[in-house]
Amino acid sequence: MTTTGTSPVWIAGIGVVSAAGIGLPATLAAFRNSVRRPSAVLPFETSISCPTFQVTADLPVLPARYNNSRTLRLTMLAVGQALAEAGIQGFNAATRVGVAAGTTVASQLNNIPFYEAYRRIDSPPLDAIHDYLHANLAQAVGDLLQVTGPRMTIVNACSSGTDAIGVAASWIHAGLCDVAIAGGGDELNRVALAGFWSLGVSSSEPCAPFDRHRAGLNLGEGAGIVVLESDAHARRRGRKNAFQVAGFGTACDAHHLTAPHPEGRGLHAAISWALAQGQIGPAQVAFINAHGTATADNDRAEGKVLARIFGPEVRFLSTKGYTGHTLGAAGGLEAAFTILGLREGWLPASMGFENPADDIPVAPLRQRTTISGEYAMSTSLAFGGNNSAVLIRRFA
C-alpha cells in the first residue's frame, strides 16, 4: 500500500530525544564521534542483566494529570524541538493540526506495582489506571498543544512511528489537516524488557546490527517527531522547507506473530510501494536507515530485501547501535535521522557492526561516510508482520 495524493507533504521540523542525544546538535556529535552510551544500570529492579539505552536529560514537567507518563514527557520534549525547528510558536484556531503518534508502552497498563497491589489487597490505589487513561499519546499531545484535528495513536509495535508518519501524510494528502505532528515515543519499561528477554531476542552485550555475531536487541527509550505541513500552509506562512515525505509504503507479511517473513515479503512490498509513490527507482536512493535490530531473523530478512531491491552496493546503516531499540519511537527517530543524513551529507558508522554475516548478503557502513543524493529511506519491521518504509526527498 502506498499513500497517494497530489498535495506535497513538507517536513518543516524534526525533534529527536534518545540516548544518542537530546536534540540535533548532541545527536550529530554522537554520530560524528561514534559514541554510544549503553547503561548497565536499569531504572527499575529486575533480575535481567543487559544493556539499555536511557535518556538522562531533564524532561518537561507537564500538568499533573499527564506528568506520570514518561513516554509523554519524552514525546513532548521532541515535539517542542520539532515545532521550534519548524518556526511554529503556536497555532491559531483556524489551523487544523493532526497528531499521529506511535507507541507501545504508553498503550498498556504495564504497571507492576499496581498489579502487585491488586493481587494482594481488595482496593489497590487506582492512580496507575487514572494515569494510564490520561496517557493516550496522540490525545494527550493534542490536548497539551490545544489543537483540533484528526488524532490517532498507532500501536503497530516497532513500526508504529513510521506508520504514524504515513498516516499523517495521508491526512495532508486528503486535505484533512494543514499541519500534522507525527512520530513516536516510548519509555524503558520492565515488562517490555522481560517480554523481549522471554522471547530470546535480547542481547546481554551492546547490540551489533547486521553483524555475524549479532545476539539480539538492546531496548532504548526516546521520541522522534516530525512536523509535516501542507504546501498551502507553508506558502501562507512564507516557509520554504527543504524536505518532503516523497513516498510511504506499508504491507503486512501475513506470516507470523513475532517473526518476519524469512524472505521479507512484506518489507519488499512496502519499499516497492514507497518507491512507486516517489516515482523513482532504487538507484536514486542515496541510503537506507534500516530497522536493523540486531536480532538474527530481522537482520537476515531485511538484509536480503535490501540486497534484492537496491543491489550489493547498497548504502545502509542501523542507528540502533546508538539509541537501542526504542520500539514505538524507533520509526520517528529513524525518519528524523534519515533527514539529518540527507541534510548533513554524511552518515555515521553503523555502530556495533564489525564482521559481515554469512546469512546477510550485504553489509552496513563501517565508518563515517560522505553521501550525496536527493532521496533516502527509513524502514521498519514489527511484531505482527508489519513492514513500513518512508521515502524522504531533499530539495536544494
Added chain:
Amino acid sequence: MTTGGPHLTNPLPPAAVLGIGAVTPMGRDLPTIAKRLSEPVEPAPLLRVSDDLLADPTVSRGLRRADRFVRMAAIAALDAWTQAQNACAGVPMERVGLIVTSGLGPHGRGFKFLDGILDCGDSDALPTDFSHSVHGVAASYIAGLLDLRGPSLSTTDFESGFEQAVLQAQCWLNSGSCARVLLGAVEELGEVLIRCASRLLPGNPPFALGEGAVFLTLGPSDAGGIAHLDATASAKDVGLLILDEPSFFPQSAFFPSPGTPGEGQGGGSPRPIGAPPPPQPSPGVPGEGETFSGRYASTFSPYFGHTASNSAFQSLGGLLSLSAGRPLGRLIHAPSQPSPRPPFDNAATFRALCDRSASLLLTLTK
C-alpha cells in the same frame, strides 16, 4: 477532538459497507442480534460474549493459541470478510487494508504476563503471554487467517478509536491506496477492569460494561453494499440519532420538547459523579435551536454495554436499524406525529467525550 463535519472542511467520499461481522453479548449472527435489539432487555451489570460464540471449528486451528480477545476480533473479522466475499472477489490481497482499534487492548493477557513476572521472575515469564499481550496481536491473527497483505494498522483510543479508524479507511479508499478495508473494534472485559470499575465509575453508573467485536468490510463509495459510512459528514438531518447513553445528553440539547416515548424508555436520569459534562454539540450536530424534531433517537448501550469502542457497537445498531427499516435498540425519542413518518434512510452515532466537551459522529446512509 471532534471528527465529523466541523473540522473536516474537505470531506471525503463515504465508504461503502460491504460486509458486517459481530461478536456481541447479543449474539454473533446478524438476524439474531437484530431480533434481540428489537426486544426489551433486562438490566445487567456486565454484558459478556458467550464462550459458545468463540468456539468456531472453521478457524480452530488458526486460533489454537488465541485467547478471548483475539477470538472475538478474528471471528467478527472473518464474518465481515465472508459476507463481503462477492464484493471482494478479484481484489488483490495486497490492496486490502486492515485496521483494528481497541481502547484497552488484550489487557487480560497482559495481566497474565505480569502474573508470570511476579510468580516466576522477570526472566521466566511465558513468551507467548508477552506476544499475545501487545495491541497488534488481533491484527496479526486476522491478517494471517485471511492472508491480508496490505497495510495493517492497530490503533488505540479510549473514546474515539472507531471514528478515527473510519476516517483512515476513507483516506485509503479515496486515495486508491486500498481497494477494500477490513475495519473493526474489539474490547474485552477483563477481571482487573471489572474489579476496579466500581471504583473508577462511582455512583452506580447507569450502564453496564460490555465487550465484543464489530468488523466491517468497506469499499469505495461506488462499490454498492449495505450502506455508506462517513466520518467526515455533518449530520443535521438524520432519521435515527444513536446516543451513547441517554443520561449523558440532556434532551433539551437535541429536542425542542420531550419526544413521544418509545417502549422501555431510558434516559433522563442525572449523571453520576465522575461522568462527563453535558456535551457541546459540534457545528455538525444540531444544538440548541437546531433540532431533530420528527426523527428518532435510540441507544444500544443496554444491549451491548459500554466499551471504549462504543461507536462500533452503535454503528452496528444503526446498520441493523437501516436494514430493518425501523429504529432498533432502546428508543428514547420518536416523532410526536407518527404519521406521515419521515423517511428512514440514514442514521448518525453521536458520542460525548469524557473531559473534552466535544462530540464525535459517524453517519450511516442506506
